[in-house]
Amino acid sequence: MKIFYIIVISSLIVSCMGLNRKLLPNEKLDSIEIQNHKRTYIVHYPKKWDGSPISLLVALHGRFGSGSTMIKQTKLDLLADLKGFIVVFPDGYKRSWADGRGNTPADENQINDIVFIESMVKRLIAEGSVNPKQVFLVGHSNGGFMAQRLAAEKPDLWKGVVSVAAQISVFTLKRKLALKSNPVSIGIIAGTDDPLVPYSGGYVRDGGEILSVEDSIQRWKEWNSCNNSVAKKTQVFKEDLADIHIDFYRYESCAENTKVGLIQLNGLGHSWPGETPMIPFIDQGKTTKVLDGSKLVWDFMESL
Template sequence: MNKFYIFLFYFVLSFFSCMGFFYKLTPNQKNDFFLLNDVKRTYLVHYPKNWNGLPIPMLVALHGRFGTGISMMKQTKLNELADAKGFIVIFPDGYKRSWADGRGSSPADENSINDVVFIESIVKRMVAEGSVNPSSVFLVGHSNGGFMAQRLAVEKPELWKGVMSVAAQLSVFLLKSKHKYKTIPVSMGIMAGTADPLVPYSGGYVRDGKEILSVTDSILRWKEWSGCNDSVQKNTKEFQEENDVIKIDFERFDSCEENKVVELIRLNGLGHSWPGETPMIPFINQGKTTKVIDGSMLVWEFMESIK
């Protein structure tokens, strides 16, 4: 990377940092924080408009590498979906724009940050506040946040009614560490683009991390861990985008232990970006993007489908 692109990279990061710094909270939002091992960890809470104060579902949304809670909100518009559907959404901030997903190369991993405890603490605080139905807590993550979401599903499965990983699959680190944790079935979804240039659909190595499984192998592992049988429901949806047709394949295992489900949402021909978003770091090749698919709605439809 030459000096111009290095400058441009940090300029873009600084720009979006300023966007977050100057973001004005709405009346139904608040910032909060924890001090964990003398490190201040921050997060934004978005309560749905017209909420009556009774316990409701909650979704925790983890941004990707170089993101923030506010950038995740702007990318996904999950706050707007929360208003429409009536759930709370939490946008945490990673340590130095990263999560300790276990692969070893993020600032959070390198500094031994305990993001499992951080996210668990947010959930427990919100439940104790009386805002959240503890049996309806969901988790979604994108990219580095998707790897982190799967780590949380392995290490703290009891917290989640459903988990979705977008543009991320199982890491070899997580596969090797799974035996340390009790096996509790988890409803897990993976949404992935088949032409992702950053996190290869077929597995291998990621630029900012270690070895990962393929999406197919990751789904089969979650199927095994959640005690699903081989019965799979398949469906395909087509979306027209100018002169192109984008196909999404759904493969769902819904005969699992404790009424759990495991689902693959295959985004044929698409890349690394959250479906429907405008990439926020445009000079990094993230593959084909689309405006005709609402990734946030796909996430929430998966969550709502869980019994």
């Protein structure tokens, strides 16, 4: 009987997380062989696409997630249909990314996610469906740290990169300083009350030392040779008779027409803005339904 309950509970978790999601007619499941591992990813093409090269967004899930859960979590597939871009949802190794902090299964097994993601993007470009000058990247949590690493190590691949609930890790800082790579437009979306990834920096529960959000923005400003001129605005959203204040900071006078942006989610936690947390046994802090994290991400990308 105990085994039966374990199976039922596991099935419910899988169902809730979207791991059993069926592909749509305008989607395909593809794979690449990297380090003797079959690395899979879902490609979602916009419904009204005419086949010409268009923008691509790579979306990296968080720890314990998958490409399918990232679709359910973010609804970026629906936004892609509306805005007319391709979005690809890769699967991490054992639901994790080798972002360099050391404690994920991908890091522990020395998985080369840099090669995997770069190979995936170059394959889509070679197929003729993607405009190579319009390739974007977003990641959440573990995927956000991976996005920061990819921005530091492969900046020429991306027109813009956004990390959600993740900033620069000490590992990525050292890699960036060693590589002295080119500027790239960067956005960070972060909750000030994130219980998993501290806004003020320090150590993350799943391992690794990280910079604060403010220090991360300052570093990207320096690397992109931005001046101190900042455009700032605040938006107030009503939810459950309370106000949610969102601060937007944008540094637009940077080298090679790059930009650095921060969307500060005051009082909010770790979850993708607007989603229901898919891992109920982990406290992710305060959530909200009045924000659309995917729209915030694509608004930044469209401004570049």
